[in-house]
Amino acid sequence: MPTALITGITGQDGSYLTELLLGKGYQVVGMVRRSSTVTLERLEHIQDDIIITQGDLHDQSSMVALIEEFKPDEVYNLAAQSFVPTSWSQPLLTAEATGLGVTRILEAIRLVNPKIKFYQASSSEMFGKVMEVPQRESTPFYPRSPYGVAKVYGHWITVNYRESFDMFAASGILFNHESPRRGLEFVTRKITNTVAKIKLGQAKELRLGNLEAQRDWGFAGDYVEAMWMMLQHPHADSFVIGTGETHAVREFCELAFGYVGLNYQDYVIQDPRFYRPAEVDLLISDPTKATNELGWTTKTSFRTLVEMMVESDLKRLSKK
Ligand code: NAP
Ligand code: F7E
Numbered sequence: 001m002p003t004a005l006i007t008g009i010t011g012q013d014g015s016y017l018t019e020l021l022l023g024k025g026y027q028v029v030g031m032v033r034r035s036s037t038v039t040l041e042r043l044e045h046i047q048d049d050i051i052i053t054q055g056d057l058h059d060q061s062s063m064v065a066l067i068e069e070f071k072p073d074e075v076y077n078l079a080a081q082s083f084v085p086t087s088w089s090q091p092l093l094t095a096e097a098t099g100l101g102v103t104r105i106l107e108a109i110r111l112v113n114p115k116i117k118f119y120q121a122s123s124s125e126m127f128g129k130v131m132e133v134p135q136r137e138s139t140p141f142y143p144r145s146p147y148g149v150a151k152v153y154g155h156w157i158t159v160n161y162r163e164s165f166d167m168f169a170a171s172g173i174l175f176n177h178e179s180p181r182r183g184l185e186f187v188t189r190k191i192t193n194t195v196a197k198i199k200l201g202q203a204k205e206l207r208l209g210n211l212e213a214q215r216d217w218g219f220a221g222d223y224v225e226a227m228w229m230m231l232q233h234p235h236a237d238s239f240v241i242g243t244g245e246t247h248a249v250r251e252f253c254e255l256a257f258g259y260v261g262l263n264y265q266d267y268v269i270q271d272p273r274f275y276r277p278a279e280v281d282l283l284i285s286d287p288t289k290a291t292n293e294l295g296w297t298t299k300t301s302f303r304t305l306v307e308m309m310v311e312s313d314l315k316r317l318s319k320k
Contacts, residue, residue: 001025001026001027001028002025002027002073002074002087003026003027003028003029003070003071003072003073003074003075004021004026004027004028004072004074004075004076004212005029005030005066005067005070005074005075005076005080006018006021006028006029006030006075006076007055007057007071007075007076007077007078007079007105008031008078008079008080008121009029009030009031009032009043009050009052009078009079010030010039010041010042010043011030011042011078011079011082011183012042012181012182012183012220013078013121013177013220013223013224013227014030014042014043014078015042015043015046015307016181016220016221016223016224017076017078017224017227017228018030018043018046018050018178019031019046020224020228021179021228021263022046022049024228027051028049028050028051029050029051029052029053029066029070029072030050030052030053031053031054031055031063031066031079032052032053032054032055033041033054033055033056033057033079033095034054034056034251042053042181043198045228045256046300048292051060051070051313053066053069053070055094056160056245057079057080057097057101057104057105058096058097058101059104060104060107060108060138060197062110062269063104063105063108064108065213067108067112067116068110068112069111071113072116073116073117074115074116074117074118074119075105075109075116075119075129076101076119076121076227076318077101077105077118077119077120077121078121079097079101080097080098080101080121080148080150080151080154081093081094081097081098081150082147082183083107083147083183083185083186084100084125084145084147084148084276085151085185085276086147087146087147087148088145088146088276088277089311091146094146094147094150095146095149095153096153097150097151098147098150098151099149099150099151099153100153100154101154101155102120102154102157102158103157105118106118106157106158106161106167106169109167109242110167110240111166114165114166115168116168117168117169117170117231117236117238118158118161118167118169118170118173119166119171119227119230119231120154120155120158120169120170120172121172121174121216122151122155122158122170122171122172122173122174122238123147123148123151123173123174124173124174124175124176124216124240124242124283124285125143125144125145125147125148125151125280126141126151126152126155127139127142127143127144127280127283128141128142128144128145128146128148128171128280129142129144129278129280129281130142130280130281130282130283132287133279133282133284134244134286135240135283135284135285135286136240136285136286136288136289137173137238137239137240141155141163144278144279144280145276145277145280147199148280151156155171155173155238158170158171158238159171159238159303161306162236168231168235168236169224169238170230170233170237170238170239171238171239171242172191172227172230172238172239172241173238173239173241174214174226174241174242175215175217175218175221175240175241175242175285176188176215176216176218176283177217177218177219177220177222177282178217178218178219178220178305178309179219179220179305179308179309180309180312181220182220182309186213186247187208187239187252188217188252188265188306188309189313190206190208191206191208191249191252191253192306192309192310192312192313193258193261193313193317194206194267195256195259195260195310195313196260196310196313196314196316196317197313197317198260198262198267198312199260199262199314200317200318202317204267205267205268205269206214206253206264206267206269207215207268207270207273207274208249208253208268208269208271208274209232209254209270209271209272209273209274209275209276209280210249210272210274210275210276211248211249211250211268212248212249212250212281213248213249213279213280213281213282214246214247214248214249214281214282214283214284215246215247215249215283216242216243216244216245216246216283216284216285217243217247217252217302217305218241218242218243218298218300218305219298219299219300219304219305219308222298222299223312224237225292225296226241226290226296229290229294229295230294233293233294234307237293239287239290239294239296240284240286240289240290241285241287241290241296242283242284242285242287242298243285243287243298243302244284244285244286244287244298245284245302246282246283246284250264252306253268255302255303255306255307256300256306256309256310256312258291259306259307259310260310260314261312264313277288309318
């Protein structure tokens with residue numbers, strides 16, 4: 001039975017990746033940082049099937065100890081300070097966790113067993129102010145936030161360990177992916193959660209920032225499969241993962257409100273509090289390399305994703 005160590009297992013992607021790996025017969029070990037409250041909400045249904053152990057991206061020795069104890073065959077580094085606006089208010093923490101954290105875990109692997117396969121959760125935010133449309137593996141990076149800058153560091157240190165130490169270090173450059181398990185502060189979930197609340201009479205308005213920003217949004221359940229595929233590939237490489245479609249925040253609102261028979265224009269208020277110091281205006285992927293070399297394609301359409309998220313929030317809030 002292969003063993004996988006997942007950092008960031010309590011997050012959106014961590015929960016879907018865990019389900020996928022358990023289904024493939026892996027023993028899954030999840031690294032969770034110490035907290036005064038329980039953060040395992042997304043894993044409740046599978047908690048008995050996995051090993052949860054403490055560690056932190058800020059603490060090198062905790063990661064060395066984990067790798068020595070559990071001897072994983074694969075390490076998926078999903079942990080990060082992942083919310084873009086927080087990266088302006090906490091730029092150093094973001095650099096430490098999202099950037100330097102990658103080196104700490106790569107070093108832990110190199111010191112304990114450099115044969116372990118490594119996956120780094122890189123991001124389309126690295127493309128930022130895009131230098132090419134659509135974006136692919138060879139598109140130059142131009143990050144627009146401390147988060148994007150930290151992810152560029154994480155990506156290049158992964159490539160560097162691959163080239164310097166011949167380690168199997170893969171980098172997945174994933175475009176936005178969402179689900180009913182998405183954190184409530186990200187725009188998609190903020191919209192679907194508030195749409196459900198408005199429909200149920202629990203809220204009256206939705207305050208958003210820039211409605212014109214365009215994103216290539218896919219379903220997280222499809223994207224974790226690409227992570228696993230990258231580690232089964234004959235050699236470590238970097239891959240762009242996305243749908244190849246782009247939609248504005250405004251369109252997301254239109255579909256989500258429309259699904260419950262409402263017009264978004266009656267409820268959405270643009271609030272300068274949610275504008276960013278520097279915006280990423282347009283993201284659209286070219287996932288051709290992943291399709292050709294990994295056999296990966298997205299399975300869930302934009303409309304299905306929006307409807308799945310609204311439906312799930314309606315169900316959850318109706319029970320309360
Ligand atoms: P998420 O829901 O925000 O989860 C982040 C995870 O990182 C959580 O488990 C969090 O633990 C953990 N974490 C944060 N700081 C940590 C630290 N110092 N030590 C240990 N763990 C720490 O993010 P996600 O959407 O699942 O994304 C997974 C990864 O992919 C992230 O690296 C993200 O930056 C990257 N990414 C995401 C997208 C996307 O659209 N979702 C696209 C490209 C790349 P707590 O539960 O304790 O907070
Ligand atoms: O914003 C606009 C906002 O916070 C999307 C992370 O997973 O994906 C995510 O980063 C867009 C931006 O995601 C609000 O200005 C408008 O243009 O949902 P988001 P993100 O910043 O694209 C990448 C790939 C990652 O790697 C990150 O970890 O929506 N927007 N109004 C708003 N965004 C938010 N959050 N809240 C608003 O009220």
